[in-house]
Amino acid sequence: xxxxxxxPPWHGGGGRRGGWFMPLTWGFLQPSLLLLLAxxxxxGYSLMEELGRRKLLSGGVDVGNLYRTLHKxxxxxxxxxxxxxxxxxxxRNVYRITPQGKxxxxxxxxxLEQRTQMINTFLDEFHRxxxxxxxxxPDSDSEDVDLL
Amino acid sequence: xxxxxxxPPWHGGGGRRGGWFMPLTWGFLQPSLLLLLAxxxxxGYSLMEELGRRKLLSGGVDVGNLYRTLHKxxxxxxxxxxxxxxxxxxxRNVYRITPQGKxxxxxxxxxLEQRTQMINTFLDEFHRxxxxxxxxxPDSDSEDVDLL
DNA sequence: TAGTATTATATGACAGTGACATATAACTGT
DNA sequence: ACAGTTATATGTCACTGTCATATAATACTA
Numbered sequence: 001x002x003x004x005x006x007x008p009p010w011h012g013g014g015g016r017r018g019g020w021f022m023p024l025t026w027g028f029l030q031p032s033l034l035l036l037l038a039x040x041x042x043x044g045y046s047l048m049e050e051l052g053r054r055k056l057l058s059g060g061v062d063v064g065n066l067y068r069t070l071h072k073x074x075x076x077x078x079x080x081x082x083x084x085x086x087x088x089x090x091x092r093n094v095y096r097i098t099p100q101g102k103x104x105x106x107x108x109x110x111x112l113e114q115r116t117q118m119i120n121t122f123l124d125e126f127h128r129x130x131x132x133x134x135x136x137x138p139d140s141d142s143e144d145v146d147l148l
Numbered sequence: 149x150x151x152x153x154x155x156p157p158w159h160g161g162g163g164r165r166g167g168w169f170m171p172l173t174w175g176f177l178q179p180s181l182l183l184l185l186a187x188x189x190x191x192g193y194s195l196m197e198e199l200g201r202r203k204l205l206s207g208g209v210d211v212g213n214l215y216r217t218l219h220k221x222x223x224x225x226x227x228x229x230x231x232x233x234x235x236x237x238x239x240r241n242v243y244r245i246t247p248q249g250k251x252x253x254x255x256x257x258x259x260l261e262q263r264t265q266m267i268n269t270f271l272d273e274f275h276r277x278x279x280x281x282x283x284x285x286p287d288s289d290s291e292d293v294d295l296l
Numbered sequence: 297t298a299g300t301a302t303t304a305t306a307t308g309a310c311a312g313t314g315a316c317a318t319a320t321a322a323c324t325g326t
Numbered sequence: 327a328c329a330g331t332t333a334t335a336t337g338t339c340a341c342t343g344t345c346a347t348a349t350a351a352t353a354c355t356a
Contacts, residue, residue: 021255021256021259022174022175022178022314022341022342023313023314023315024259024262024263024266025266025314026170026174026175026313026314026342027170027174027312027313028266028270029313029314030313031270032270035270035273035274035277038277038278039277043333043334044333044334045332045333045334048333054269054273055269056266056269056270056273058262058266062314062315062316063333063334063335064314064315064316064317064318064334064335064336064337065313065314065315066334067333067334067335067336068313068335068336069313071335072312091321091322091333091334092332092333092334093333093334105274106278107169108169109270109271109274109278111169111172112267112270112271113267113271114172115172115267116264116267116268118172118173118176118204118206119260119261119263119264120264121202121203121204122176122179122180122183122204122257122260123257123260123261125183125202125204126183126253126257129183129186129187130186130254130257170312170313170343171342171343171344173343174313174342174343175341175342177342177343178342191304191305192304192305193303193304193305196304210343210344210345211304211305211306212305212306212307212308212343212344212345212346212347213342213343213344215304215305215306215307216306216307216342217342219306220341239304239305239350239351240303240304240305241304241305
């Protein structure tokens with residue numbers, strides 16, 4: 001009767017808000033936004049939809065987080081925002097990447113390549129310990145492990 | 149006059165404590181500890197040294213963070229800690245992985261594989277936009293970009 | 297013996313990020 | 327008039343990492 005109280009304890013302690021799994025997308029929002037803006041200016045809502053389409057961030061994007069991040073990136077000089085005049089149509093903030101933003105994006109690419117190497121180091125160790133049967137073993141009672 | 153006030157703004161705004169680069173090791177401490185403990189019980193200080201040796205976490209490990217993480221993992225039932233009696237030698241908390249911990253480790257391995265795929269999606273897009281010259285281009289003024 | 301370093305664990309304060317909820321406008325469709 | 331969509335914004339909270347500091351006991355060394 002291990003953790004029969006509505007889900008494994010490492011899955012959030014109750015379901016939501018993180019838990020023991022860091023989201024797979026940690027730290028991906030900013031570089032993803034930079035990447036999309038490197039292809040052309042867009043406003044926040046459009047970026048949100050694009051992130052879903054491109055599957056750069058699985059599991060959808062938090063809207064509030066997105067706008068906050070854009071604001072901070074603007075404050076840091078990574079992007080430039082242009083507020084639409086209060087004319088017809090809903091107000092939009094169209095963002096354009098700056099040279100600094102492009103430079104950071106290049107560094108992000110290098111950093112992410114390093115990250116894959118770290119993950120590979122981990123996975124190599126893991127497979128060395130657990131063998132090739134990395135998946136859930138047959139002895140593992142197949143409970144509702146709704147990962148992701 | 150791009151950010152000539154003591155370093156690029158995306159580098160921490162002043163130097164330390166994160167900044168625009170999430171550390172490459174975000175979210176790696178817990179799975180790394182689980183992996184080491186899957187090979188055998190150890191106490192915190194030993195784990196700290198091992199993490200440095202195995203290079204599972206580049207840049208060293210924060211000691212306070214390590215102990216806090218171990219405590220939380222114990223609270224969650226991922227590891228079991230045994231406090232040494234107050235006899236000779238310094239007190240030690242020897243941790244042993246639990247079945248739940250092993251199960252989580254397996255899921256972590258799968259999640260990290262997914263993460264590499266996400267990173268590859270990003271990098272593919274990046275190279276599609278910027279071409280093969282992913283590195284810092286020749287036009288990029290080579291400022292003190294002390295990445296990492 | 298006193299002072300310092302090492303081993304080992306622990307806590308406090310802070311910033312960055314993501315998750316969830318909610319608020320706000322303006323426009324669109326019925 | 328009412329609800330839905332588009333679009334932006336803020337508040338609160340949890341988790342992680344970073345830096346600083348506290349605490350003991352042991353080991354070394356002058």
